[in-house]
Amino acid sequence: MTESYFGTIGEPTFEVSPDGGFTAYNLLFEGTDGQIWSYPYPSEGSLVDADADGEPAAHSVPAGRIGPIGPGITGEQWPRDPRTGLPMLHAITLWLPEPYRRRGPDLAGIALFQGVGEGPEPIERTDETDPFIADLRRHRPHPEQILLTDILGCHFAIIWLTADELSRCGTPPADCRRDGEHRVYLGDPNAWDHDHPEMLVRLTVRRDDPNVGIAPVDIFGADTNSSCAPYTDPFGDDDYHEWADRLQANNHLGGTLFPDQLVPDGLTPFYLDLVEISGMNIGSGSLQYDLESGVFDWSCS
Incomplete structure (x- = not known):
């Protein structure tokens, strides 16, 4: 089994909302030093006090990982970028609380991967002596893989995972590129050029969010006559409401x-x-993936 600093991550027992209703969750990130952060980039202001009873970390549970270690799939199943053939970068593996398991109870979580950017040229697949091409031909997509394409034509992949796959670890196939071949621009995501550290993902209840259990809407284009539950505008007259200011910039479910x-x-x-x-x-x-509808999008400011 592939080694991970954090070992295997069994199925968590997730905390639920105190009122027993629908629950949203924030993601926290634990480093190998045991410190817990609001963001996966440890920085001033994002450290969370894990011992304070009122802090979210005190009620969080291990639920996944980020970094080069992926879920318990085979190297042949590891997603490949359709244009370059390179194994995709593992972004996150995450156990999902039961209400978010929208593909059925047997698929208890997901892993998200990102392919390279829009720059590289499509790979030539005709060189029979190229070990990279031989390795690529052994690729067999996971049966629950969903290939996603953004508006730039760049590729991502979601894999819905069983409890067994979530509990185990996996890595991409070994880097078999010959010197100087199949390289991409510095910073283009792929599994073989990934040097970001492994971190444990923890889930904690997202408290005092009035829009838990409500589908997000664009406030500026909202249908005021809709019969759906009203979505609370996070904006005040000049800035975010106080409750919204505390919630923004968190990675989260719902x-x-x-x-x-x-x-x-x-x-x-x-x-x-x-x-x-x-x-x-x-x-x-920020990037959104809907576990019910399959809607996928990302955008930057």
Whole structure:
């Protein structure tokens, strides 16, 4: 089994909202030094006090990982970028609380991967002596892989995972490139050039969010006659409301969305919002994937 600093991560027992209703969750990130952070980039102001009873870290549970170690899939199943053939960068593997398991109870979580950017040319697949081409031909997509394409034509992948796959670790196939071949621009995401550290992902209840259980809407284009539950505007006269200011910039499952541009059409209450994940290249913006509808989008300011 592939080694991980944090070992295997069994199925968590997730805390639920104190009122027993629908629950949204924030993601926290634990480093190998045991410190817990609001963001996966340890920085001043993002350190969370894990021992303070009122702090979210005190109620958080281990639920996944970011970094080069992926879920328990085979090297042949590791997603490949369709244009370059390079193995995609592993962004996050995450156990999902039961209400978010929208593909059924047997698929208990997901892993998200990102391919290279829009610059590299499509790979030539005709050199029979190239070990990279031989390795690429052994690729067999995971049966639950969903290939995603953004408006730039760049590729991402979601894999829905079983509890067994979530509990185990996996890595991409070994780097078999010959010197100087199949290289991409510095910073283009791929698994073989990933040097970001592994971190444990923890989930904690997203408290005092009035939009928990409500599908995000674009306030400026909202249908005021809609029969759906009203979505609370996070903006006041000049800035965010106080409750919203505390919630923005968190990676989270459900609740209020703070998009860099417009709210994507088709989001449901069951969506994942990633603001900053080590290694990814989304222009310092945010990414949404809806676990119910399959809507996918990312944008930057």
